[in-house]
Amino acid sequence: MTSAHVTSSIVLAVFMFLLTGCKAKETASNTAAKSTPSAVSNASSTDNSNQPVQPPDANRNADVTKKSETSDSAKTKASPQLLGTYESREVQNEGVVTVISELKTIWVFFADGKYSRVSQVKGKTYHSDSGMFRIEPPDKLVLTIQTTGQRAKQKIQNPPVEKSHIFSLSPDGDELRLTSTKGSIGIFRRVPNPS
Numbered sequence: 402m403t404s405a406h407v408t409s410s411i412v413l414a415v416f417m418f419l420l421t422g423c424k425a426k427e428t429a430s431n432t433a434a435k436s437t438p439s440a441v442s443n444a445s446s447t448d449n450s451n452q453p454v455q456p457p458d459a460n461r462n463a464d465v466t467k468k469s470e471t472s473d474s475a476k477t478k479a480s481p482q483l484l485g486t487y488e489s490r491e492v493q494n495e496g497v498v499t500v501i502s503e504l505k506t507i508w509v510f511f512a513d514g515k516y517s518r519v520s521q522v523k524g525k526t527y528h529s530d531s532g533m534f535r536i537e538p539p540d541k542l543v544l545t546i547q548t549t550g551q552r553a554k555q556k557i558q559n560p561p562v563e564k565s566h567i568f569s570l571s572p573d574g575d576e577l578r579l580t581s582t583k584g585s586i587g588i589f590r591r592v593p594n595p596s
Contacts, residue, residue, distance in 0.1 A: 481574030483510050483536065487589035494585035508577070508589060510534060516544065526551050532561060542568040542579070 489506040492499045506520045517531040532547035546562040548555045567580040577589040 481570045481572060483534075483542070483568075483570060483574070483577070484512055485510060485574075485591050486593070487577045488592045489587060490590050491588045492585055493588065494583075506587075506589070529555075532558075536568075537565075540567050540569060542566045 487508045487510070489501045489504070491501055503523050504520070505522075506518065509517045514533050514535065515531070516534040518529060519526055520528040528549070529551060530544075530546050530549040533545040535543050535545075537543055542565065544564045544566070546558050546564065548557055549562075550556045569578045570576065575591045577591070579587045579589070581587070
């Protein structure tokens, strides 16, 4: 009988020890949860008492994962890339939209930060330039023009000339809008290959 009494006393002591440890951890966790805004948002009036209860740390980790996935997709959607070939389609000036037909400008933006631009009338190049480009947030496209002229008569700009444009890209990156200093807006569409 004595060994059974000792064994039950030990089991009871271990149980009390574990229960006290769990209560201390729960209290520390609840204190941390009260000081964290994300934990407060987890306790909503729409919680169903019939659903299994998740520990606060599990809810916090789930919130962090959801926020991380949301911010990653928001970054992807919020920052389209200025890459590829864009061809002029129209110009908007003081509310008047002019569709481009005989005059064509093609921009090509490369992943390594280089660009080239060719402007043509009826298929004949009248101007081209190339160099480097960079984007200065929130909406400035800065061109460092290194060469200008027609294809046969390229002139090296020494020193290179910098020009800035206000620009915007559609969420999918397929429409580029460049605003001139006079307020006219050139609209360019991404094309698979220059035509």
